[in-house]
Amino acid sequence: MAAPMANFVVKHVLRRCGAQSRLCIRFQPIISSQKRLLSQNTRELKRFYKNATITQFEGWYEINLDQRKLRTPKGNLFRVPNEELALAVATEWNRQQKVIQRHSMHLTSLCNTALDNPMFKSRDNLISSIIHFMETDTVSYRLSEPESLVELQNKEWDPIIHWIEDRYEIDVPVFTSITTCPDIHVETVNTLTQHLQSYSDWALFGYSYAVDALKSLVLVLALMDKFVTVEKAVALSRLEQEFQTSNWGTVEWYHDMDVLELQSRVSAATLFVHWLNENATIRRKAMMQQSC
Amino acid sequence: MAASREILTLYKSLLRELRVVYGKGVLRDSPPYQHVRRQFRDHTVTGERLCRSKVELEHLARTYLCYLRSVKEHEELHAQYKGAGERSVESAANLVGLTVPKNPFENDK
Numbered sequence: 001m002a003a004p005m006a007n008f009v010v011k012h013v014l015r016r017c018g019a020q021s022r023l024c025i026r027f028q029p030i031i032s033s034q035k036r037l038l039s040q041n042t043r044e045l046k047r048f049y050k051n052a053t054i055t056q057f058e059g060w061y062e063i064n065l066d067q068r069k070l071r072t073p074k075g076n077l078f079r080v081p082n083e084e085l086a087l088a089v090a091t092e093w094n095r096q097q098k099v100i101q102r103h104s105m106h107l108t109s110l111c112n113t114a115l116d117n118p119m120f121k122s123r124d125n126l127i128s129s130i131i132h133f134m135e136t137d138t139v140s141y142r143l144s145e146p147e148s149l150v151e152l153q154n155k156e157w158d159p160i161i162h163w164i165e166d167r168y169e170i171d172v173p174v175f176t177s178i179t180t181c182p183d184i185h186v187e188t189v190n191t192l193t194q195h196l197q198s199y200s201d202w203a204l205f206g207y208s209y210a211v212d213a214l215k216s217l218v219l220v221l222a223l224m225d226k227f228v229t230v231e232k233a234v235a236l237s238r239l240e241q242e243f244q245t246s247n248w249g250t251v252e253w254y255h256d257m258d259v260l261e262l263q264s265r266v267s268a269a270t271l272f273v274h275w276l277n278e279n280a281t282i283r284r285k286a287m288m289q290q291s292c
Numbered sequence: 293m294a295a296s297r298e299i300l301t302l303y304k305s306l307l308r309e310l311r312v313v314y315g316k317g318v319l320r321d322s323p324p325y326q327h328v329r330r331q332f333r334d335h336t337v338t339g340e341r342l343c344r345s346k347v348e349l350e351h352l353a354r355t356y357l358c359y360l361r362s363v364k365e366h367e368e369l370h371a372q373y374k375g376a377g378e379r380s381v382e383s384a385a386n387l388v389g390l391t392v393p394k395n396p397f398e399n400d401k
Contacts, residue, residue: 054323087324088356094322095313104363104370226351230358253373260366267359274352 052093061086106268135182210269
Protein backbone atom coordinates (compact mmCIF):
# COMPACT_ATOMS: atom_id res chain seq x y z
CA MET A 1 0.00 0.00 0.00
CA ALA A 2 2.83 2.34 0.86
CA ALA A 3 4.72 1.96 -2.40
CA PRO A 4 2.01 3.16 -4.86
CA MET A 5 1.33 6.09 -2.56
CA ALA A 6 5.01 7.05 -2.61
CA ASN A 7 5.00 6.83 -6.41
CA PHE A 8 2.00 9.06 -6.56
CA VAL A 9 3.62 11.67 -4.37
CA VAL A 10 6.81 11.60 -6.39
CA LYS A 11 4.97 11.97 -9.69
CA HIS A 12 2.91 14.75 -8.23
CA VAL A 13 5.99 16.61 -7.05
CA LEU A 14 7.73 16.14 -10.38
CA ARG A 15 4.73 17.48 -12.26
CA ARG A 16 4.48 20.47 -9.98
CA CYS A 17 8.06 21.64 -10.20
CA GLY A 18 8.25 21.50 -13.99
CA ALA A 19 10.72 19.89 -16.31
CA GLN A 20 13.28 22.68 -16.38
CA SER A 21 13.80 22.86 -12.63
CA ARG A 22 17.23 21.76 -11.45
CA LEU A 23 15.64 20.14 -8.45
CA CYS A 24 13.81 17.61 -10.62
CA ILE A 25 16.92 16.56 -12.44
CA ARG A 26 18.72 15.92 -9.19
CA PHE A 27 15.61 14.49 -7.58
CA GLN A 28 14.84 11.72 -10.04
CA PRO A 29 17.88 9.42 -9.89
CA ILE A 30 18.00 9.54 -6.11
CA ILE A 31 14.59 8.01 -5.57
CA SER A 32 15.22 4.39 -6.54
CA SER A 33 18.46 4.14 -4.57
CA GLN A 34 16.96 5.95 -1.60
CA LYS A 35 14.04 3.56 -1.54
CA ARG A 36 16.42 0.66 -1.31
CA LEU A 37 18.44 2.35 1.44
CA LEU A 38 15.31 3.22 3.37
CA SER A 39 14.01 -0.32 3.20
CA GLN A 40 17.32 -1.50 4.60
CA ASN A 41 17.62 1.12 7.26
CA THR A 42 14.19 1.00 8.85
CA ARG A 43 14.71 -2.59 9.93
CA GLU A 44 15.84 -2.88 13.51
CA LEU A 45 19.34 -4.28 13.76
CA LYS A 46 20.25 -6.24 16.86
CA ARG A 47 23.82 -6.18 18.12
CA PHE A 48 25.28 -9.34 16.57
CA TYR A 49 28.91 -8.94 17.66
CA LYS A 50 30.80 -8.73 20.89
CA ASN A 51 33.71 -6.49 20.05
CA ALA A 52 34.51 -3.93 17.39
CA THR A 53 38.22 -3.69 16.67
CA ILE A 54 40.38 -2.02 14.07
CA THR A 55 42.93 -3.52 11.67
CA GLN A 56 45.37 -1.95 9.30
CA PHE A 57 45.67 -2.99 5.67
CA GLU A 58 47.68 -1.19 3.00
CA GLY A 59 47.68 2.07 4.93
CA TRP A 60 43.91 2.03 5.48
CA TYR A 61 42.15 1.19 8.71
CA GLU A 62 39.24 -1.24 8.68
CA ILE A 63 36.68 -2.09 11.34
CA ASN A 64 36.11 -5.69 12.40
CA LEU A 65 32.93 -6.67 14.19
CA ASP A 66 34.24 -9.89 15.78
CA GLN A 67 35.39 -11.78 12.67
CA ARG A 68 33.33 -9.90 10.10
CA LYS A 69 34.45 -6.82 8.23
CA LEU A 70 32.23 -3.78 8.46
CA ARG A 71 30.73 -2.70 5.12
CA THR A 72 29.00 0.44 3.92
CA PRO A 73 25.28 0.47 2.95
CA LYS A 74 26.30 0.11 -0.71
CA GLY A 75 28.39 -2.94 0.11
CA ASN A 76 31.82 -1.36 -0.17
CA LEU A 77 34.48 -2.26 2.33
CA PHE A 78 34.46 0.21 5.21
CA ARG A 79 37.92 1.72 5.50
CA VAL A 80 39.28 5.04 6.67
CA PRO A 81 42.66 6.71 6.16
CA ASN A 82 43.25 7.73 9.80
CA GLU A 83 43.83 5.60 12.88
CA GLU A 84 42.11 7.93 15.35
CA LEU A 85 39.04 8.12 13.15
CA ALA A 86 38.96 4.31 13.00
CA LEU A 87 39.27 4.11 16.79
CA ALA A 88 36.41 6.57 17.23
CA VAL A 89 34.23 4.61 14.79
CA ALA A 90 35.03 1.36 16.62
CA THR A 91 34.11 3.06 19.91
CA GLU A 92 30.82 4.08 18.34
CA TRP A 93 30.06 0.44 17.47
CA ASN A 94 31.21 -0.74 20.88
CA ARG A 95 28.88 1.61 22.70
CA GLN A 96 25.76 0.12 21.11
CA GLN A 97 23.53 -1.80 23.45
CA LYS A 98 21.08 -4.52 22.38
CA VAL A 99 19.78 -2.65 19.35
CA ILE A 100 22.08 -0.70 17.05
CA GLN A 101 21.07 2.96 16.96
CA ARG A 102 22.22 3.89 13.50
CA HIS A 103 20.69 7.37 13.71
CA SER A 104 23.18 8.46 16.34
CA MET A 105 26.35 7.05 14.75
CA HIS A 106 27.37 10.25 13.07
CA LEU A 107 31.04 9.40 12.48
CA THR A 108 30.12 6.09 10.87
CA SER A 109 27.56 7.76 8.64
CA LEU A 110 30.02 10.47 7.63
CA CYS A 111 32.56 7.81 6.59
CA ASN A 112 29.81 5.91 4.76
CA THR A 113 28.85 9.06 2.87
CA ALA A 114 32.45 9.72 1.91
CA LEU A 115 32.98 6.09 0.80
CA ASP A 116 29.71 5.58 -1.06
CA ASN A 117 29.03 9.15 -2.19
CA PRO A 118 25.31 8.35 -2.55
CA MET A 119 24.46 11.71 -4.13
CA PHE A 120 27.27 11.41 -6.74
CA LYS A 121 28.73 14.75 -5.75
CA SER A 122 31.93 15.93 -7.35
CA ARG A 123 34.55 18.04 -5.58
CA ASP A 124 33.41 21.21 -7.32
CA ASN A 125 29.79 20.45 -6.48
CA LEU A 126 30.64 20.09 -2.82
CA ILE A 127 32.70 23.26 -2.68
CA SER A 128 30.09 25.38 -4.44
CA SER A 129 27.32 24.01 -2.23
CA ILE A 130 29.37 24.87 0.86
CA ILE A 131 30.10 28.41 -0.33
CA HIS A 132 26.46 28.81 -1.34
CA PHE A 133 25.66 29.00 2.39
CA MET A 134 27.61 32.26 2.59
CA GLU A 135 24.79 34.06 0.76
CA THR A 136 22.24 33.13 3.40
CA ASP A 137 24.54 32.77 6.37
CA THR A 138 22.79 32.73 9.75
CA VAL A 139 25.11 35.36 11.21
CA SER A 140 24.53 37.69 8.24
CA TYR A 141 20.85 38.25 8.90
CA ARG A 142 20.06 40.62 11.74
CA LEU A 143 16.69 41.51 13.19
CA SER A 144 15.54 45.06 13.83
CA GLU A 145 13.44 44.31 16.90
CA PRO A 146 13.23 43.57 19.83
CA GLU A 147 16.13 45.76 20.84
CA SER A 148 17.64 43.40 23.37
CA LEU A 149 17.86 40.65 20.73
CA VAL A 150 19.45 43.05 18.24
CA GLU A 151 22.02 43.96 20.85
CA LEU A 152 22.68 40.33 21.62
CA GLN A 153 23.12 39.48 17.94
CA ASN A 154 25.57 42.33 17.45
CA LYS A 155 27.47 41.45 20.60
CA GLU A 156 27.77 37.74 19.87
CA TRP A 157 28.07 37.57 16.10
CA ASP A 158 30.21 40.63 15.31
CA PRO A 159 33.46 39.35 16.89
CA ILE A 160 33.20 36.12 14.88
CA ILE A 161 32.60 37.99 11.64
CA HIS A 162 35.51 40.36 12.30
CA TRP A 163 37.82 37.48 13.10
CA ILE A 164 36.86 35.60 9.94
CA GLU A 165 37.27 38.76 7.83
CA ASP A 166 40.78 39.27 9.19
CA ARG A 167 41.78 35.64 9.00
CA TYR A 168 40.70 35.00 5.41
CA GLU A 169 40.76 38.59 4.12
CA ILE A 170 37.20 38.36 2.88
CA ASP A 171 34.04 40.44 3.20
CA VAL A 172 31.08 39.04 5.10
CA PRO A 173 27.96 41.08 4.30
CA VAL A 174 25.43 41.88 7.04
CA PHE A 175 21.74 42.48 6.27
CA THR A 176 18.79 43.61 8.30
CA SER A 177 16.17 42.61 5.77
CA ILE A 178 15.51 39.20 4.28
CA THR A 179 14.49 40.72 0.95
CA THR A 180 17.97 42.10 0.29
CA CYS A 181 19.59 40.31 -2.58
CA PRO A 182 22.78 38.70 -1.28
CA ASP A 183 25.81 40.00 -3.09
CA ILE A 184 29.03 38.18 -2.31
CA HIS A 185 32.23 39.59 -3.75
CA VAL A 186 33.89 37.53 -6.43
CA GLU A 187 37.16 37.78 -4.50
CA THR A 188 35.49 36.36 -1.40
CA VAL A 189 34.19 33.38 -3.38
CA ASN A 190 37.63 32.88 -4.95
CA THR A 191 39.45 33.02 -1.63
CA LEU A 192 37.06 30.56 -0.02
CA THR A 193 37.18 28.22 -3.01
CA GLN A 194 40.95 28.25 -2.87
CA HIS A 195 40.89 27.53 0.86
CA LEU A 196 38.44 24.64 0.46
CA GLN A 197 40.42 23.22 -2.47
CA SER A 198 43.25 22.55 -0.04
CA TYR A 199 41.13 19.94 1.76
CA SER A 200 40.80 16.31 0.75
CA ASP A 201 37.54 14.97 -0.74
CA TRP A 202 36.69 13.31 2.55
CA ALA A 203 37.19 16.45 4.60
CA LEU A 204 34.87 18.33 2.23
CA PHE A 205 32.07 15.91 3.13
CA GLY A 206 32.70 16.81 6.77
CA TYR A 207 32.56 20.52 5.93
CA SER A 208 29.34 20.11 4.03
CA TYR A 209 27.79 18.16 6.93
CA ALA A 210 28.78 20.82 9.46
CA VAL A 211 27.54 23.68 7.28
CA ASP A 212 24.22 21.87 6.78
CA ALA A 213 23.82 21.47 10.52
CA LEU A 214 24.84 24.97 11.62
CA LYS A 215 23.38 26.78 8.58
CA SER A 216 26.40 29.04 8.59
CA LEU A 217 29.74 28.92 6.82
CA VAL A 218 31.21 31.65 9.03
CA LEU A 219 30.61 29.62 12.19
CA VAL A 220 32.00 26.46 10.59
CA LEU A 221 35.19 28.25 9.54
CA ALA A 222 35.61 29.66 13.06
CA LEU A 223 35.03 26.20 14.50
CA MET A 224 37.46 24.43 12.18
CA ASP A 225 40.10 27.05 12.97
CA LYS A 226 39.51 26.35 16.67
CA PHE A 227 38.41 29.90 17.40
CA VAL A 228 35.19 28.68 19.08
CA THR A 229 34.18 25.43 20.76
CA VAL A 230 31.40 23.20 19.44
CA GLU A 231 29.05 24.24 22.24
CA LYS A 232 29.65 27.91 21.48
CA ALA A 233 29.17 27.45 17.73
CA VAL A 234 25.87 25.63 18.29
CA ALA A 235 24.69 28.31 20.73
CA LEU A 236 25.59 31.04 18.21
CA SER A 237 23.76 29.22 15.47
CA ARG A 238 20.59 29.01 17.59
CA LEU A 239 21.00 32.50 19.05
CA GLU A 240 17.43 33.63 18.49
CA GLN A 241 16.04 30.41 19.99
CA GLU A 242 18.39 30.76 22.94
CA PHE A 243 17.08 34.29 23.43
CA GLN A 244 13.44 33.19 23.28
CA THR A 245 13.95 30.19 25.58
CA SER A 246 15.72 32.40 28.12
CA ASN A 247 12.44 34.35 28.28
CA TRP A 248 9.88 31.59 27.97
CA GLY A 249 11.66 28.47 29.19
CA THR A 250 12.67 25.28 27.40
CA VAL A 251 10.85 22.08 26.60
CA GLU A 252 13.07 19.07 27.14
CA TRP A 253 11.74 16.93 24.31
CA TYR A 254 12.22 19.69 21.81
CA HIS A 255 14.88 22.24 22.77
CA ASP A 256 17.26 20.03 24.73
CA MET A 257 17.11 17.28 22.16
CA ASP A 258 17.66 19.80 19.40
CA VAL A 259 20.78 21.20 21.07
CA LEU A 260 22.17 17.74 21.80
CA GLU A 261 21.57 16.47 18.32
CA LEU A 262 23.11 19.55 16.76
CA GLN A 263 26.11 19.28 19.07
CA SER A 264 26.69 15.66 18.21
CA ARG A 265 26.40 16.32 14.47
CA VAL A 266 28.69 19.34 14.53
CA SER A 267 31.30 17.76 16.80
CA ALA A 268 31.34 14.63 14.60
CA ALA A 269 31.98 16.76 11.53
CA THR A 270 34.71 18.75 13.32
CA LEU A 271 36.49 15.60 14.46
CA PHE A 272 36.15 14.10 11.00
CA VAL A 273 37.74 17.10 9.29
CA HIS A 274 40.44 17.39 11.93
CA TRP A 275 41.50 13.76 11.74
CA LEU A 276 41.57 13.72 7.97
CA ASN A 277 43.68 16.83 7.87
CA GLU A 278 46.05 15.85 10.56
CA ASN A 279 49.59 14.88 9.90
CA ALA A 280 51.43 15.06 13.18
CA THR A 281 54.65 13.41 14.08
CA ILE A 282 55.99 13.03 17.55
CA ARG A 283 59.62 13.73 18.14
CA ARG A 284 60.87 12.69 21.51
CA LYS A 285 63.76 14.37 23.19
CA ALA A 286 66.95 12.35 23.36
CA MET A 287 66.71 11.71 27.08
CA MET A 288 63.14 10.53 26.87
CA GLN A 289 64.02 8.19 24.03
CA GLN A 290 66.55 6.47 26.19
CA SER A 291 64.18 6.10 29.08
CA CYS A 292 61.47 4.73 26.77
CA MET B 293 53.91 17.16 33.99
CA ALA B 294 52.81 20.72 33.93
CA ALA B 295 49.22 20.14 32.98
CA SER B 296 46.83 22.70 34.34
CA ARG B 297 43.85 21.68 36.40
CA GLU B 298 41.50 22.30 33.48
CA ILE B 299 43.36 19.88 31.26
CA LEU B 300 43.34 17.28 34.01
CA THR B 301 39.59 17.59 34.42
CA LEU B 302 39.19 17.28 30.68
CA TYR B 303 41.34 14.15 30.65
CA LYS B 304 39.40 12.58 33.48
CA SER B 305 36.03 13.36 31.91
CA LEU B 306 37.15 11.80 28.64
CA LEU B 307 38.21 8.63 30.43
CA ARG B 308 34.90 8.59 32.30
CA GLU B 309 32.96 8.69 29.02
CA LEU B 310 35.13 5.90 27.61
CA ARG B 311 34.47 3.87 30.73
CA VAL B 312 30.74 4.11 30.00
CA VAL B 313 31.39 2.54 26.61
CA TYR B 314 33.92 -0.15 27.51
CA GLY B 315 33.07 -0.99 31.12
CA LYS B 316 35.43 -0.90 34.04
CA GLY B 317 37.20 -4.20 33.51
CA VAL B 318 38.34 -3.94 29.89
CA LEU B 319 38.84 -0.19 29.74
CA ARG B 320 42.55 -0.31 30.41
CA ASP B 321 43.17 -2.78 27.60
CA SER B 322 41.00 -1.01 25.06
CA PRO B 323 42.90 0.75 22.25
CA PRO B 324 40.94 4.05 22.48
CA TYR B 325 41.83 4.36 26.17
CA GLN B 326 45.49 3.72 25.48
CA HIS B 327 45.40 6.16 22.60
CA VAL B 328 43.87 8.97 24.66
CA ARG B 329 46.40 8.33 27.42
CA ARG B 330 49.29 8.37 24.98
CA GLN B 331 48.06 11.57 23.36
CA PHE B 332 47.86 13.41 26.66
CA ARG B 333 51.25 12.09 27.75
CA ASP B 334 53.01 12.81 24.47
CA HIS B 335 51.73 16.31 24.05
CA THR B 336 52.37 17.65 27.50
CA VAL B 337 54.26 20.87 27.18
CA THR B 338 57.88 20.66 28.03
CA GLY B 339 59.97 23.66 28.90
CA GLU B 340 62.14 23.37 25.84
CA ARG B 341 60.00 22.32 22.99
CA LEU B 342 56.34 22.78 22.23
CA CYS B 343 55.72 19.90 19.89
CA ARG B 344 52.20 20.85 19.09
CA SER B 345 49.91 23.69 19.90
CA LYS B 346 48.40 23.02 23.28
CA VAL B 347 45.24 24.76 22.18
CA GLU B 348 44.88 22.35 19.30
CA LEU B 349 44.94 19.23 21.43
CA GLU B 350 42.67 20.79 24.01
CA HIS B 351 40.17 21.77 21.34
CA LEU B 352 40.25 18.27 19.87
CA ALA B 353 39.78 16.65 23.28
CA ARG B 354 36.92 19.00 24.13
CA THR B 355 35.26 18.29 20.80
CA TYR B 356 35.48 14.54 21.33
CA LEU B 357 34.18 14.86 24.88
CA CYS B 358 31.31 16.97 23.58
CA TYR B 359 30.59 14.31 20.96
CA LEU B 360 30.51 11.41 23.42
CA ARG B 361 28.38 13.32 25.91
CA SER B 362 25.91 14.75 23.41
CA VAL B 363 25.31 11.40 21.75
CA LYS B 364 24.79 9.72 25.12
CA GLU B 365 22.42 12.35 26.46
CA HIS B 366 20.54 12.58 23.19
CA GLU B 367 19.96 8.84 23.21
CA GLU B 368 18.72 8.98 26.80
CA LEU B 369 16.21 11.69 25.96
CA HIS B 370 15.25 9.90 22.75
CA ALA B 371 14.53 6.71 24.67
CA GLN B 372 12.48 8.65 27.19
CA TYR B 373 10.31 10.57 24.74
CA LYS B 374 10.07 8.34 21.69
CA GLY B 375 6.58 7.30 20.71
CA ALA B 376 5.40 3.85 21.70
CA GLY B 377 3.62 3.38 18.37
CA GLU B 378 -0.07 3.79 17.64
CA ARG B 379 -2.57 4.16 20.46
CA SER B 380 -5.02 1.37 21.13
CA VAL B 381 -8.76 1.97 20.64
CA GLU B 382 -9.25 1.96 24.40
CA SER B 383 -6.61 4.58 25.16
CA ALA B 384 -7.75 6.77 22.25
CA ALA B 385 -11.31 6.66 23.58
CA ASN B 386 -10.02 7.35 27.06
CA LEU B 387 -8.34 10.54 25.82
CA VAL B 388 -11.74 12.15 25.21
CA GLY B 389 -13.29 10.67 28.30
CA LEU B 390 -15.08 7.73 26.69
CA THR B 391 -14.86 4.06 27.52
CA VAL B 392 -15.20 1.11 25.19
CA PRO B 393 -17.82 -1.47 26.22
CA LYS B 394 -16.23 -4.71 27.34
CA ASN B 395 -18.58 -6.87 25.36
CA PRO B 396 -19.98 -5.00 22.35
CA PHE B 397 -22.59 -7.68 21.61
CA GLU B 398 -24.16 -7.52 25.07
CA ASN B 399 -26.94 -5.14 24.00
CA ASP B 400 -27.98 -7.30 21.05
CA LYS B 401 -29.18 -10.12 23.23
